[in-house]
Amino acid sequence: MNAYEPIRFSPPSRSSSGRTTEGRFGNAPRRKYVLYLPLAPKYARSPLLVLLHGCQQTAETFAAGTRMNQAAEDAGVAVLYPQQSLSANALRCWNWFSRPELDPRGDAAEIAALTRQVIQENSIDATRVYVAGMSAGGAMAVALARTYPDLYAAMGVHSGVPAGLAHDVASAMRLMSSGPVRKKKAAASCGDEPSAVVASIVFHGDEDEVVHPSNGEAIHASATGTSISRPERRSRTATTRPSAGQRGFTRSVDFGLGGKTRRELWIVHGGGHAWAGGNEQQQHTDASGPDASREMLRFFLQHRLLTTSC
Numbered sequence: 001m002n003a004y005e006p007i008r009f010s011p012p013s014r015s016s017s018g019r020t021t022e023g024r025f026g027n028a029p030r031r032k033y034v035l036y037l038p039l040a041p042k043y044a045r046s047p048l049l050v051l052l053h054g055c056q057q058t059a060e061t062f063a064a065g066t067r068m069n070q071a072a073e074d075a076g077v078a079v080l081y082p083q084q085s086l087s088a089n090a091l092r093c094w095n096w097f098s099r100p101e102l103d104p105r106g107d108a109a110e111i112a113a114l115t116r117q118v119i120q121e122n123s124i125d126a127t128r129v130y131v132a133g134m135s136a137g138g139a140m141a142v143a144l145a146r147t148y149p150d151l152y153a154a155m156g157v158h159s160g161v162p163a164g165l166a167h168d169v170a171s172a173m174r175l176m177s178s179g180p181v182r183k184k185k186a187a188a189s190c191g192d193e194p195s196a197v198v199a200s201i202v203f204h205g206d207e208d209e210v211v212h213p214s215n216g217e218a219i220h221a222s223a224t225g226t227s228i229s230r231p232e233r234r235s236r237t238a239t240t241r242p243s244a245g246q247r248g249f250t251r252s253v254d255f256g257l258g259g260k261t262r263r264e265l266w267i268v269h270g271g272g273h274a275w276a277g278g279n280e281q282q283q284h285t286d287a288s289g290p291d292a293s294r295e296m297l298r299f300f301l302q303h304r305l306l307t308t309s310c
Helices: 059-066 068-075 109-120 135-145 169-178 214-220 292-300
Strands: 019-025 033-036 046-052 078-082 125-134 156-158 199-205 234-240 249-255 261-268
Touching: 019 109, 033 059, 033 068, 033 109, 046 059, 046 068, 046 109, 046 135, 059 068, 059 078, 059 169, 068 078, 068 125, 068 292, 078 109, 109 125, 109 135, 125 135, 125 292, 135 156, 156 292, 199 214, 214 261, 261 292
Parallel strands: 046 078, 046 125, 125 156, 156 199, 199 261
Antiparallel strands: 019 033, 033 078, 234 249, 249 261
16 A cells, blocks of 8 residues: 555634524334534535534534534534434433334334424535444444445534444443454445445544444445446555654555545554543543544545435
């Protein structure tokens, strides 16, 4: 692989200044959501990121921990934070291991319905809707992208697991602790047949003791399909060494048509189960990592939903 210079970013703004609203969604139980709308939109219709928290987190703590509102304000992106109900899961984890395509009232279906509601009720570009999350939220993001490829144009996963490899709490715990046994089974698909896949950016710490790092590699490896034209596809990997209190990382990139990055894998060296570049005053964050929030937005804004995959 050929090394290349890592991309550079403008320094983040001091604070977000957009409009935040709250609401409820779903049925039995009702769940809370928080919607962040940028103060100064950069587009006639704003792109939308659906961002899913991990276990024992709330919409507010996850927004603060990821610093996503600040990054989204600078990028002109709206952010939707669905929040799991304690009555649906005692640890406020998303139930990502259920079969979303078979459960019309499950977490995935409720989040997809909320996404469509927010698109309809706000000035949102329906072709630029993305989904991302951390840990259980990252796993749910994979499930949503796989189940609703006509809704989400790209996905981001931080410290998550592949879809379709667990069916209950016991198998979910095994997957988290040991990683996937058969990585090929993680292939993104519509139903059981391989098809075009949602573009993906994946972050994982190589010292994550909660979710085995091989899960991140499996998610990245699964992101292949007919949407990536093989004659046009190129891959590059580059490693950035640690410096001045910043962790090093290895970034692997696949390029698709027109030079767009189609999938990215960021392995954060020395990183644990924590959002890279996050606010260290919040749980499960690592301020010394690369800025996952801004990198995800940079990646997402390259992608637009043009055709229905399934």
